[in-house]
Amino acid sequence: xxxxxxxxxxxxxxxxxxxxxxxxxxxxxxxxxxxxxxxxxxxxxxxxxxxxxxxxxxxxxxxxxxxxxxxxxxxxxxxxxxxxxxxxxxxxxxxxxxxxxxxxxxxxxxxxxxxxxxxxxxxxxxxxxxxxxxxxxxxxxxxxxxxxxxxxxxxxxxxxxxxxxxxxxxxxxxxxxxxxxxxxxxxxxxxxxxxxxxxxxxxxxxxxxxxxxxxxxxxxxxxxxxxxxxxxxxxxxxxxxxxxxxxxxxxxxxxxxxxxxxxxxxxxxxxxxxxxxxxxxxxxxxxxxxxxxxxxxxxxxxxxxxxxxxxxxxxxxxxxxxxxxxxxxxxxxxxxxxxxxxxxxxxxxxxxxxxxxxxxxxxxxxxxxxxxxxxxxxxxxxxxxxxxxxxxxxxxxxxxxxxxxxxxxxxxxxxxxxxxxxxxxxxxxxxxxxxxxxxxxxxxxxxxxxxxxxxxxxxxxxxxxxxxxxxxxxxxxxxxxxxxxxxxxxxxxxxxxxxxxxxxxxxxxxxxxxxxxxxxxxxxxxxxxxxxxxxxxxxxxxxxxxxxxxxxxxxxxxxxxxxxxxxxxxxxxxxxxxxxxxxxxxxxxxxxxxxxxxxxxxxxxxxxxxxxxxxxxx
Ligand SMILES: [Zn+2]
Numbered sequence: 194x195x196x197x198x199x200x201x202x203x204x205x206x207x208x209x210x211x212x213x214x215x216x217x218x219x220x221x222x223x224x225x226x227x228x229x230x231x232x233x234x235x236x237x238x239x240x241x242x243x244x245x246x247x248x249x250x251x252x253x254x255x256x257x258x259x260x261x262x263x264x265x266x267x268x269x270x271x272x273x274x275x276x277x278x279x280x281x282x283x284x285x286x287x288x289x290x291x292x293x294x295x296x297x298x299x300x301x302x303x304x305x306x307x308x309x310x311x312x313x314x315x316x317x318x319x320x321x322x323x324x325x326x327x328x329x330x331x332x333x334x335x336x337x338x339x340x341x342x343x344x345x346x347x348x349x350x351x352x353x354x355x356x357x358x359x360x361x362x363x364x365x366x367x368x369x370x371x372x373x374x375x376x377x378x379x380x381x382x383x384x385x386x387x388x389x390x391x392x393x394x395x396x397x398x399x400x401x402x403x404x405x406x407x408x409x410x411x412x413x414x415x416x417x418x419x420x421x422x423x424x425x426x427x428x429x430x431x432x433x434x435x436x437x438x439x440x441x442x443x444x445x446x447x448x449x450x451x452x453x454x455x456x457x458x459x460x461x462x463x464x465x466x467x468x469x470x471x472x473x474x475x476x477x478x479x480x481x482x483x484x485x486x487x488x489x490x491x492x493x494x495x496x497x498x499x500x501x502x503x504x505x506x507x508x509x510x511x512x513x514x515x516x517x518x519x520x521x522x523x524x525x526x527x528x529x530x531x532x533x534x535x536x537x538x539x540x541x542x543x544x545x546x547x548x549x550x551x552x553x554x555x556x557x558x559x560x561x562x563x564x565x566x567x568x569x570x571x572x573x574x575x576x577x578x579x580x581x582x583x584x585x586x587x588x589x590x591x592x593x594x595x596x597x598x599x600x601x602x603x604x605x606x607x608x609x610x611x612x613x614x615x616x617x618x619x620x621x622x623x624x625x626x627x628x629x630x631x632x633x634x635x636x637x638x639x640x641x642x643x644x645x646x647x648x649x650x651x652x653x654x655x656x657x658x659x660x661x662x663x664x665x666x667x668x669x670x671x672x673x674x675x676x677x678x679x680x681x682x683x684x685x686x687x688x689x690x691x692x693x694x695x696x697x698x699x700x701x702x703x704x705x706x707x708x709x710x711x712x713x714x715x716x717x718x719x720x721x722x723x724x725x726x727x728x729x730x731x732x733x734x735x736x737x738x739x740x741x742x743x744x745x746x747x748x749x750x751x752x753x754x755x756x757x758x759x760x761x762x763x764x765x766x767x768x769x770x771x772x773x774x775x776x777x778x779x780x781x782x783x784x785x786x787x788x789x790x791x792x793x794x795x796x797x798x799x800x801x802x803x804x805x806x807x808x809x810x811x
Contacts, residue, residue: 209496269565417463
């Protein structure tokens with residue numbers, strides 16, 4: 194049991210790590226810059242012009258939007274505000290949280306008076322737990338205790354319905370959070386009632402029958418966001434039951450989603466139901482940020498480094514790809530092969546034709562409200578606490594960790610790196626006096642030849658450095674990033690290096706199609722050809738790496754911090770179909786077009802891109 198940070202109390206199953214309270218890990222370097230971009234983009238400005246989060250919101254006491262959008266916004270605004278220490282954002286967060294804290298009635302109900310759905314409460318509780326960690330506001334815990342007692346009285350006759358059935362684990366996480374702080378057995382009872390009324394995702398993935406794109410029926414169980422959230426649900430059930438079937442269930446979930454609907458950037462398709470492996474199908478932004486949140490919880494509960502590899506893959510590829518570099522516009526659906534972003538008819542399962550453009554509220558406003566949690570929660574959860582009073586790096590980015598270790602000494606760790614654009618990471622220890630504690634480092638599964646302080650370490654493991662640390666001690670880490678290929682849809686080939694996936698840089702022409710600057714809607718047209726195949730040896734790919742500097746805008750095609758040169762040829766028969774890149778010609782493909790040098794850039798920078806390429810037969 195960690196002495197300083199809450200662990201699971203009995204009879205809950207133990208978790209591998211403890212979360213550090215919000216604010217213990219602060220972003221630095223390029224990651225801080227990315228959060229600042231988010232703050233000066235839509236996140237910091239939406240309430241000024243987006244009606245769903247305007248002064249009339251039901252979550253501010255008005256009679257406007259009174260369901261999930263206010264809570265979604267708080268869930269991302271709170272960590273962003275406190276990680277940046279930004280006075281204006283903190284004031285905005287306090288406005289929303291303050292109203293919520295004052296909204297509780299004598300019975301325990303919270304939120305707009307008209308709210309009769311448990312689902313938005315599950316979201317707002319996540320925001321409240323983060324707010325409490327950052328502020329220790331004494332109003333939070335009594336409000337949660339009162340609310341959960343109300344919920345336990347109500348649930349027998351006012352059941353979970355609709356989304357709340359699918360998303361019960363998110364509420365369970367807040368119940369577990371509170372139980373670990375106050376130990377009230379009523380909370381365990383409530384968590385089990387929730388699990389009984391909630392959908393059995395462990396069974397869903399165990400008996401997984403959705404092996405194809407879904408065409409006709411759209412139950413909530415095939416919905417992309419529900420599934421991204423559900424990746425963690427068996428593991429949350431495991432905390433409650435300790436059952437091996439539940440512990441294995443989250444691995445099974447990821448395996449099934451990868452096998453039948455997976456993408457090369459670690460997500461799965463859903464536009465907005467399971468959509469198969471064709472890289473022209475879409476993935477909703479809500480599913481990207483929810484998958485990340487699921488992985489952060491899987492790391493904490495199960496402590497397997499594979500979840501860290503996956504978290505970085507999604508955070509460094511799928512997340513930035515679906516925003517403009519300045520974070521003033523986002524998509525609803527992103528495609529792995531995305532060669533034209535317009536409102537023309539698409540091959541989605543049931544999303545609207547506006548889903549693929551970059552804008553304020555493309556297709557539907559859920560992502561506009563929910564997208565804010567992605568970057569700040571990733572930054573907050575880069576490090577966790579170990580049960581033997583040490584610290585663990587579960588994902589890598591520049592940051593500063595301030596935490597208690599050993600028998601209560603305060604230490605600071607400065608993680609200095611340009612990772613994932615660079616292979617080297619330096620961790621510098623600051624401490625008033627010598628202190629012994631374990632530092633646990635995730636060694637990515639791809640990092641063959643990884644070295645920590647000159648010592649070879651095992652890829653796909655957690656490496657422990659248990660020793661006495663003095664002020665100024667440092668840990669030098671090198672994760673060699675080999676260029677790797679992955680065979681994908683129709684035997685196509687994709688290129689990866691470290692946590693980054695690389696895509697063809699396509700010239701972009703942005704055209705405003707609706708709305709007002711700076712939060713307008715844009716279509717994106719290609720100005721250069723996209724229908725290339727790669728002429729490479731997939732076993733031993735020969736490419737040239739070109740390192741550039743990290744600019745003030747990080748994830749944009751014009752300022753990519755790293756590029757790759759490869760050889761390829763046009764594949765003339767590969768053309769648009771239904772306004773997306775048509776079905777990939779099965780590889781290998783013959784082409785008599787001239788051999789050209791192509792530039793690939795990180796997937797997250799390429800707003801138009803080809804990522805799964807036909808392989809040219811030599
Ligand atoms: Zn959404």
